[in-house]
Amino acid sequence: MIVKAITAIIHGKVQGVWFRGSTQKKANELGITGWIKNTSRGSVELEAHGEKIQLDVFIDWLSEGPMYSRVEQVNVNWIEPSVQFSAFSVKY
Template structure:
């Protein structure tokens, strides 16, 4: 089953290559969507794909890249939209 998840990651997640490594991990897992920095220092993502692949990416978000210090991951699952064909970094 395909799903969408809106994810917000908090902690030391900006300036540590979090978006780039999220994009690489999403592409490896065949997950589409986007990731971006938010003004409050958190990172937000929209992940779409097979539920098991999206869940694997969410699991990865709890750790992130080696320099990140993740303190929280909020997830809101939504119906799949199919509007994304790739995974991009949004600015």
């Protein structure tokens, strides 16, 4: 398996709508590891590692978001994985 990685910032109505928990669940379904957290600016930030095809599906899902969220913009950067995660976690 060739591991790829992304960082992403998701803008819109993404806090207080179970975005992080839903994203964690979706990442687990896809076999993606990494983390997600709220930012002080009202957006959500994440780092995700997995196979490219899984990450492509994940990015598409992030663009829609879970019910009750309203995603306005997703900024994705492909990066070289520098650490290894064993799970996808919510940071507080």
